Amino acid sequence: xxxxxxxxxxxxxxxxxxxxxxxxxxxxxxxxxxxxxxxxxxxxxxxxxxxxxxxxxxxxxxxxxxxxxxxxxxxxxxxxxxxxxxxxxxxxxxxxxxxxxxxxxxxxxxxxxxxxxxxxxxxxxxxxxxxxxxxxxxxxxxxxxxxxxxxxxxxxxxxxxxxxxxxxxxxxxxxxxxxxxxxxxxxxxxxxxxxxxxxxxxxxxxxxxxxxxxxxxxxxxxxxxxxxxxxxxxxxxxxxxxxxxxxxxxxxxxxxxxxxxxxxxxxxxxxxxxxxxxxxxxxxxxxxxxxxxxxxxxxxxxxxxxxxxxxxxxxxxxxxxxxxxxxxxxxxxxxxxxxxxxxxxxxxxxxxxxxxxxxxxxxxxxxxxxxxxxxxxxxxxxxxxxxxxxxxxxxxxxxxxxxxxx
DNA sequence: GGCACCGGGCTCTGCCATAGGT
DNA sequence: ACCTATGGCAGAGCCCGGTGCC
Numbered sequence: 001x002x003x004x005x006x007x008x009x010x011x012x013x014x015x016x017x018x019x020x021x022x023x024x025x026x027x028x029x030x031x032x033x034x035x036x037x038x039x040x041x042x043x044x045x046x047x048x049x050x051x052x053x054x055x056x057x058x059x060x061x062x063x064x065x066x067x068x069x070x071x072x073x074x075x076x077x078x079x080x081x082x083x084x085x086x087x088x089x090x091x092x093x094x095x096x097x098x099x100x101x102x103x104x105x106x107x108x109x110x111x112x113x114x115x116x117x118x119x120x121x122x123x124x125x126x127x128x129x130x131x132x133x134x135x136x137x138x139x140x141x142x143x144x145x146x147x148x149x150x151x152x153x154x155x156x157x158x159x160x161x162x163x164x165x166x167x168x169x170x171x172x173x174x175x176x177x178x179x180x181x182x183x184x185x186x187x188x189x190x191x192x193x194x195x196x197x198x199x200x201x202x203x204x205x206x207x208x209x210x211x212x213x214x215x216x217x218x219x220x221x222x223x224x225x226x227x228x229x230x231x232x233x234x235x236x237x238x239x240x241x242x243x244x245x246x247x248x249x250x251x252x253x254x255x256x257x258x259x260x261x262x263x264x265x266x267x268x269x270x271x272x273x274x275x276x277x278x279x280x281x282x283x284x285x286x287x288x289x290x291x292x293x294x295x296x297x298x299x300x301x302x303x304x305x306x307x308x309x310x311x312x313x314x315x316x317x318x319x320x321x322x323x324x325x326x327x328x329x330x331x332x333x334x335x336x337x338x339x340x341x342x343x344x345x346x347x348x349x350x351x352x353x354x355x356x357x358x359x360x361x362x363x364x365x366x367x368x369x370x371x372x373x374x375x376x377x378x379x380x381x382x383x384x385x386x387x388x389x390x391x392x393x394x395x396x397x398x399x400x401x402x403x404x405x406x
Numbered sequence: 407g408g409c410a411c412c413g414g415g416c417t418c419t420g421c422c423a424t425a426g427g428t
Numbered sequence: 429a430c431c432t433a434t435g436g437c438a439g440a441g442c443c444c445g446g447t448g449c450c
Contacts, residue, residue, distance in 0.1 A: 094431095096430070096431045096432075097431090100430095131433095170433070170434075171432095171433065172433085173434095206434085207435085211434085247436095248436085249435075249437080251436085252436085285439090286438055286440085288438085289439070289440065293440085320441075325439085325440060328440085353441095354441075355441095356441075356443090359443090383442095384443095384444090385443065385445060386443080386444080388445080
């Protein structure tokens with residue numbers, strides 16, 4: 001009888017309450033709350049109308065330091081429109097930003113321009129994450145420097161911000177970021193690995209230190225409960241193989257590990273090998289998705305005459321296949337079967353499902369044209385690298401020409 | 407040289423919910 | 429009441445090449 005992992009008994013610490021170091025609001029915002037608090041909405045409304053209609057020019061004569069003076073919302077809107085920001089999108093995403101007094105959009109623009117971001121990228125960043133313009137220049141600059149300790153150039157950071165503005169701007173807690181960097185190094189991750197984490201899963205660095213610690217601790221507990229004696233190496237390996245692991249919840253990862261153990265009836269050692277080996281990549285799949293995709297693979301292969309053991313072996317030899325959604329998996333299988341490739345050929349060469357449908361189709365067509373008999377020959381070349389495949393195809397075609405020439 | 411085996415490189419945001427501060 | 433900071437979720441592949449055996 002196999003010993004079972006008592007994951008269910010392992011505690012997942014609930015968030016201990018995030019470290020809240022709020023960005024200090026500017027004085028005028030506080031003053032305006034005092035003067036124009038909710039109980040005085042009528043006064044506020046009247047005052048705003050008065051300010052807009054009578055002393056707009058006076059009110060909007062702000063000095064260079066945007067922190068010390070408010071931006072009248074009309075001016076904010078004008079600024080944003082001039083910058084090319086999609087104001088409707090921004091308002092829909094974070095309406096609160098537009099109600100506050102004192103935003104730093106001009107400073108943000110100047111800052112990002114100095115780092116090499118284009119005007120279009122800046123507009124896109126603000127459109128998608130308007131809270132970015134509430135950050136102070138000092139805070140931005142320090143955060144940027146901390147990121148630069150990990151990546152080598154400003155342009156790399158710009159590329160990340162363009163992809164995911166939220167990762168950089170969601171928090172202004174730079175102390176937490178510093179502690180995260182320190183913590184990740186202390187786990188034994190190399191500089192290269194941190195760089196990969198930052199480019200692949202930048203959210204990791206905006207997580208609270210506590211949240212990252214929870215995941216690392218959870219993985220260490222899994223390792224120890226499975227009887228492995230090097231939890232540090234284990235954690236390092238999983239994070240290296242799956243840089244997204246730290247932006248998943250422990251609940252999701254725990255559920256997936258339990259699923260893999262029960263679905264494949266693995267003992268502790270087999271499970272250990274799977275999750276810090278080929279299975280590391282699929283630990284961050286949503287629980288439903290993993291269950292759904294695996295059930296689909298099982299049902300489809302079963303209907304094609306595969307045995308349970310064959311299916312088990314097939315998936316374990318290439319767990320990435322669980323990434324494939326129902327349609328994609330079926331389309332790939334159909335496309336291969338249509339070309340008289342047998343299901344036994346497919347399950348013996350699971351890596352061919354790595355290739356995209358278009359690659360499979362074009363290669364099948366080229367190979368058939370070259371006289372290659374897919375149902376009797378090796379099909380692994382369907383998943384070779386382009387370079388190797390081209391060389392092979394060239395030889396096949398040359399060989400055919402020689403035969404025809406004879 | 408030809409191929410099997412295998413590991414690794416890229417890559418993953420944008421939205422919602424909610425606790426807690428002002 | 430409103431805003432901010434943070435946690436958590438859904439969604440879902442493809443490609444390259446080193447190494448070693450024959």
